Amino acid sequence: MELGLKGKKAIVCASSRGLGRGCAEALAEAGCSIVLNGRDEAVLAATRSTIEDQFGVEVRVVVADVSTRAGQEALLSACPEPDILINNNGGPPRKDYSELDREALLEGVLQNFVTPVELIQAVTPGMKQRGFGRIVNITSLSVRMPIEGLDLSSGARAGLTAFLAGVCRQLAPHGITVNNLLPGKMDTDRLKGGFARAAEQSGRSIDAVRAEQAAEIPAQRFGTAEEFGQTCAFLCSRQAGYITGQNILLDGGLFPSAF
Known part of the structure; x- marks a missing residue:
């Protein structure tokens, strides 16, 4: 599908790997120029090279912590007039409240x-x-379904969701959409780190932990950064101009709800 994004400029936060990278790749495939962001210069350089070679678009790199003023200023200096903003950032480590x-x-x-x-x-x-x-915020399934130890991450992301529920309606008359993507169990480094912790605590193998957790998901598998990114790109498309203020779950059916 032609998404109508050729020539658009996108800032994708925390995009050297994982879900952020999936979003950057999908937007590049749609013809956007990309500003990548992360803290590891070597990983960013490799991601930049891959995207440029595969999709032939302009890719700039900003090595910075997006939570700092300096990091934000560096992003906006690299792309002063973005058409697309993908908000993404690492969450607090798992810890009891x-x-x-x-x-x-x-x-x-x-x-x-x-x-x-x-x-x-x-x-x-x-x-x-x-x-x-087009503004897309990567939040979490935990906004809808509590996950033990992620209370701080869940609360902060739920607060963002509530804050933007009104803001998105102020922006809608100007052709600006704001939506949230809620990933469930995606096959990323963060999830793999959780397998390792669970395996160590239980004395089981990582493969056994992985299989058990996959079996809990109706789709019987974990999501991929590629399919997550393609969903993000669609929300940024010309065709999605009438979609705003929505929370899109990508969880393989893990959250049991009719609405």
Whole structure:
């Protein structure tokens, strides 16, 4: 499908690997120029090379922590007039709520609530002027379904969802859409790290843990960064201009709900 995105400019946060990279690749395939972001310069360089070689689009790299003012300014300097913003950031490590001190709480809110709001504030004036904008926030299934130990991540991302529920309707008359992608168990490094922890704690093999967790999902498998990215690209497309304020689950049916 032709998505109508050729020549559009996209900032994709935390995009050197995993779901962010999947989004960057799908947007590049659709013809967007891409600004990649991450903290590991070597990994970013490799991702840039792969995307440029495969899709022939312009790719810029910003090595920075997107949660810092300096990191945000570097992103916007690399792409002052983005048509597309994909908000993504690492979440707080798994920890019981009783172990979270004030510093950890504030850091989690900064990463998963404050940072995306600040970037949206920065890019929407230009989007309004051009009459087009696509904002996609990568949140989590845990916004809808509590996951033990991820209370801080869930709370901060749910706060972002509620905050933007009104904002997206203010932006809709200007041709700007705001939607959220909620990944479930995706086959990424983060998920694999969870397998390793569970295997160590239980004394079972990583393969056994992986098989057990996959069996809990109605689709009987984990999601891929590629299919996640393709969903993101569609939400950024010309055809998705009437979709805004939505929370799209990509979880293989794991969350049991009729609505």
